Amino acid sequence: MPSIGIPGHDDDPWMVSKRSFRALMEEARDLAADQEEWQTLMRAEALDGLHFQLLDEALVKRLTVVVRAAALSVRARLLASFDDLDQRDREFTEYLRVLIQWLDVYIAELAA
Numbered sequence: 001m002p003s004i005g006i007p008g009h010d011d012d013p014w015m016v017s018k019r020s021f022r023a024l025m026e027e028a029r030d031l032a033a034d035q036e037e038w039q040t041l042m043r044a045e046a047l048d049g050l051h052f053q054l055l056d057e058a059l060v061k062r063l064t065v066v067v068r069a070a071a072l073s074v075r076a077r078l079l080a081s082f083d084d085l086d087q088r089d090r091e092f093t094e095y096l097r098v099l100i101q102w103l104d105v106y107i108a109e110l111a112a
Contacts, residue, residue: 001015001016001017001018001048002015002016002017002018002020002021002045002048002049003015003016003021003048003049003050003051004049004050004051004052004067004099005049005050005051005052005053005054006052006053006102006103006106007052007053007106007109008102008105008106008109009102010053013049014095014098014099014102016092016095017088017092018048020088020092020095021045021048022045023074023092024067024070024071024074024096025041025042025044025045025050025070026045027070027073027074028041028063028066028067028069028070029041029042030070031066031069031070031073032066033062033066036059037059037062037063037066040055040059040063041063041066050063050067052064052106057110060110061110064103064106064107064110065107067099067103068099068100068103068104068107071096071099071100071103072096072100074096075093075096075097075100078092078093078096079093
């Protein structure tokens with residue numbers, strides 16, 4: 001199952017279905033500012049995982065913001081049609097909320 005590893009949640013990575021992870025990574029690639037970010041996100045999708053603790057700190061600082069923005073965007077799009085969503089997509093909106101919260105904390109830690 002695809003996952004995102006965020007320091008502070010080492011024993012509990014953020015995990016979703018391949019379909020959901022792909023949707024998030026596609027949105028994040030659309031927001032990527034450079035080739036390094038885009039390639040990292042492409043590799044993450046191919047390998048079913050994005051693990052911030054394994055990346056260079058400068059890249060992590062950029063990618064956490066990109067992935068957070070992508071999560072916000074995908075969640076907003078899903079919530080706009082919430083009544084028409086199947087159970088899987090409704091659950092995904094909640095998983096995205098959790099990811100956004102975790103990334104908010106991690107981004108604050110990186111900035112400290």
